[in-house]
Amino acid sequence: MSSQAEIVLKPIGVVKTAAIDDEVKDKTRTSQIIINSELAEALEGIAGFSHLLVLFWLHEISDEQRKTWKVHPRGRRDLPLLGVFATRTMLRPNPLGLTMVELVKAEGNVLTVRGLDAFDGTPVIDIKPFDSWDTAKDARVPTWWTKLESEKAQS
């Protein structure tokens, strides 16, 4: 297969949340992931993990927005203009969201999770168990990133 070939994914489920707008960023909120019922058995054993990595499709990003190569993080012109791969912007060639969440409950084809910053109706693409090899101790991040994080902590 050429590295340029198209890749076709199908949603495995959908996000259900009462949160709107910026409320989805509230890490204490819970939301639900409704897995397609024919995939329910693919969840067996998931309750053994306290945390999951959720991959979702940012379905509101347009084809035009996918052609963005540079952004000011969070639209802030006081911060440097950066390549999209150096940020977590939604404007990416392949607009996939990735969030680590806490698994609160797994029941049938429904997962209740805490900390998923995805809107109601967002298609879910994959769910992976989280383990310590997904982490790095003392990861280094740039100054602009630290600045945004400290502002967020104070707000």
Add this chain to the structure above:
Amino acid sequence: MSSQAEIVLKPIGVVKTAAIDDEVKDKTRTSQIIINSELAEALEGIAGFSHLLVLFWLHEISDEQRKTWKVHPRGRRDLPLLGVFATRTMLRPNPLGLTMVELVKAEGNVLTVRGLDAFDGTPVIDIKPFDSWDTAKDARVPTWWTKLESEKAQS
């Protein structure tokens, strides 16, 4: 958009490595990610991060293999039969790999990274900077997982 609609991705680059077979699991090895040249500027600022999350397409998984709902982890029949979403198996409805890597060097459209367990020629889908909010302290994992991890550490 219906949550069942198809999603089309295009590779942003490709993995280049001399590692073959199980050598790709060697976390001390470096490999390269060759980003499509027209996307080179989307990497600007990436060198500010020590670690990245790399999403790649497991292009050798067949359409038939994507219909696997349950597996024994690493094919081991002494371990429980589990849903694919409770494991990191490549056999998933949407066969995407996700690995945290160390960024060794960023030069032009080429990233040199350490710890990427992807074969030569693997299409890369997205690259995201890694930060501490991608981690959980004291994440709980099941017994079968700990068993496999401790065996790996001894090998």
